[in-house]
Amino acid sequence: MYNVAEISEEACVANKGCRLCIMYCPEANCILMNDEKKVAYVVESRCKGCELCVVVCNAAKHSAVAMVSR
């Protein structure tokens, strides 16, 4: 079992300019923007499961990121 981040498309507010998870993810090219839907998404093969994105998203009260088992 391995924990990775998952972003809820409904809760993500990237269309309002939020880039918190992208900014604070320690991995490069791991959380990217879906330019068509204007939401962030996680490249699971690059996620190390540190949960920093969950912390920053929850601190901003968006609560769009959760950890899931793979």
Place this chain on the structure above:
Amino acid sequence: MGKEKIQINEEFWDIMPDDYKDLVTHSTYGKTDRGWKDVGSSTELIAEHSLCAGCPESIAFRHIMASIPAPEDTVMVGSTGCTSLVFPMVAVHNIHSLFGNQNAVATGLKRALNVRFPDKTKDVIVLAGDGATVDIGLDMTLQSWFRGEKFTTICFDNELYANTGGQESGLMQKGFVAKMAPVGKKFEKVRLPEIARESGCAYVAVLTTSKPSLVEKVVRQAVLIAREIGPTYLQIYTPCILEIGKQSMEGLQEMRDAESAGERFKFREYVTPEAQAFIDEVAAKKKAEKLASTSN
């Protein structure tokens, strides 16, 4: 080197790795206004590295790679430490030097680049840990500043020797007990930013990597001032979460705590009057360009 010179020959396109093709098609080489705003919608100049999950050093690395003004004309010099695990995955020319030699190597490199490319601007950026900058390489670091060598020195300060198990370093705070320094440090943290100011650095800044916009501003200023005026020094707090006993998601809070009022990484910068005049000049030029583009 121009961007055209490093493009892939079309006949070889189909056998190149996907990551490489991504860099060619989606990265920010050659863009003068690149910054952290491009992160997420363009390919970053750093790929899958082997640092720990949640390591603040890798956040700092991403912010710095996103902020370098001209990556295609930049050479980075690294030293032994966790940073040397990342340099093989960085899409900017880089040199790995022996432990502590990084500023001496950068000096020779900068001088050679000036001779080889007299009519081009080449940036040299030293990126090393606190052990290489302050303890083992202090001689080379200081001498390069005394000589006024025009390149940027960035120190990733994690306040101990992290990847050898947690030994005491010169930048460790007084009284801190590390895994391999059980007595606790008996001396004050070395005041390297102040030493840098007195040693001839034109621009010195102390910060954490909790605000990408600040990192971008500071890195750009440091590189631009190093081109024109003299040596610059940045000290960035990148706590080792393993060695200070934190969880992977607590690194950001640790940095925010360390930069609160009165703490040791409260943002401070020392700018010489000459460098300040240069910063103002660049800002005025940028403002005029912006005005001209909006009025058209």
